[in-house]
Amino acid sequence: MSDFLRSAGIFVRGFGVRDAVDILIVAFLLYQLFKLIRGTQAVQLLLGLGVLLLVGLLAEVFQLRLVQFIFANAGQAILIGVIVLFQPELRRALDQVGRLGTVRFVLGRHPVEPVERVVEEAIRAAATLSESRTGALVVFERETGLENVALSGVRVNGDLTAEILATIFYPGSPLHDGAVIVRDTRLIAAGCVLPLAEALPGAGRMGTRHRAALGLTLQSDAVVLIVSEETGLISLAHAGKLYRGLDHAKLQEMLTGLVLRPVVRRRGGVSIRPLVRGTAALRALGRRSP
Numbered sequence: 154m155s156d157f158l159r160s161a162g163i164f165v166r167g168f169g170v171r172d173a174v175d176i177l178i179v180a181f182l183l184y185q186l187f188k189l190i191r192g193t194q195a196v197q198l199l200l201g202l203g204v205l206l207l208v209g210l211l212a213e214v215f216q217l218r219l220v221q222f223i224f225a226n227a228g229q230a231i232l233i234g235v236i237v238l239f240q241p242e243l244r245r246a247l248d249q250v251g252r253l254g255t256v257r258f259v260l261g262r263h264p265v266e267p268v269e270r271v272v273e274e275a276i277r278a279a280a281t282l283s284e285s286r287t288g289a290l291v292v293f294e295r296e297t298g299l300e301n302v303a304l305s306g307v308r309v310n311g312d313l314t315a316e317i318l319a320t321i322f323y324p325g326s327p328l329h330d331g332a333v334i335v336r337d338t339r340l341i342a343a344g345c346v347l348p349l350a351e352a353l354p355g356a357g358r359m360g361t362r363h364r365a366a367l368g369l370t371l372q373s374d375a376v377v378l379i380v381s382e383e384t385g386l387i388s389l390a391h392a393g394k395l396y397r398g399l400d401h402a403k404l405q406e407m408l409t410g411l412v413l414r415p416v417v418r419r420r421g422g423v424s425i426r427p428l429v430r431g432t433a434a435l436r437a438l439g440r441r442s443p
Contacts, residue, residue, distance in 0.1 A: 198238050205231070267338040271313050272409045275335070276401065278318035279380050279387050288382030289322040290332035290347065290362055293412045297373035303334045306345030313340040322380075332365065332377075348372060350393075359395075366390035376411045 212220035275291050282289045292299065307328060311317070313335055321343050322329045331344035347365035359367075366377035370390045377390040389396045389404065391411055399407065 202235065268413055269409055271335065271338050272405060272412060274313055274315045275318065275378055276405055276408065278315035278322075279378055280401075281315065281319055282322055282380045283385040283387050286382060286385040287319075287322055287324065287380065288329075288362055289318065289378070289380040290366060291318065291378040292332050292334050292345070292347070292366075292369065293376040293378070293408075294334060294336045294341075295374045295376065295412070297375065299334055299336075299369075299373065299375060302332075302345050302347065302369070303342035306331050306334070306342040309333075309340050309343050311340050313338070363388065363390070363395060367393060367395060370394075376408065378408065 208220065209224045211217070212224065275293075279289065279291070292302070317340065318333065320326065321333060328344035332347050333343045334341040334345055348368040349361070349364045350368035350371060360381065360383060362379050362381065366379050366388075367390050369375055370377060371393045374392070379388040379390060380386075381388070386397055387399070387404070389399065389408065396407070
């Protein structure tokens with residue numbers, strides 16, 4: 154006990170401001186890592202790695218030579234395997250670190266009025282497509298660039314109107330199966346292919362459009378407006394979550410806030426009802442606000 158107290162005293166006397174900053178930085182990085190992997194398959198992978206680490210420590214303690222030999226020679230292979238297994242999470246982490254939100258704020262963004270007009274046109278087109286049960290995917294690019302997704306479709310680079318969206322997603326159109334990419338106030342590309350979400354825990358049965366929307370929002374900070382071809386239900390996907398049953402006012406408020414702001418509003422900003430189904434919301438969406 155005296156040795157422990159002596160060591161603790163030496164540590165406390167040598168503890169300085171630099172050590173405190175070091176601990177805070179590591180704690181912040183670990184917190185961001187836990188936030189990043191929460192609710193994903195990476196949690197189970199981390200538990201598996203923890204079990205392997207425990208086996209390795211027990212092998213060192215009890216001098217299990219065969220297990221020690223395996224871990225000593227398979228260390229590099231395990232490291233490469235970890236990089237492969239955690240590739241989606243690592244990509245999301247690097248993407249979040251590399252977002253240039255501050256630079257975009259300094260350089261300036263498009264005025265609020267044109268963006269609000271674009272959002273209103275998208276909502277009006279979604280209401281029209283919902284009445285005819287025509288499927289649609291409208292992706293609003295935010296801080297994360299989606300040029301690689303736009304390259305998978307046909308370049309448009311034009312003004313966004315409800316009539317153009319209705320024409321693109323008309324069942325006879327060659328581009329109706331893909332998604333459209335909206336950058337600021339311009340429709341960049343149509344017929345784009347989105348990555349499908351692999352696992353949707355607790356989300357229930359979903360179609361390809363909803364899986365594609367969630368897959369893109371898991372890899373970027375984009376906002377996706379979805380019209381279901383089967384039910385005509387209008388949904389909004391963001392940050393790996395799907396919101397349904399929003400009336401016209403709340404959908405417009407939420408979509409405008411997400412498109413204009415680089416971060417999601419805090420609790421109390423926009424009131425949403427996730428995963429709510431009903432025809433009343435669809436009727437509300439079908440009417441334009443005065």
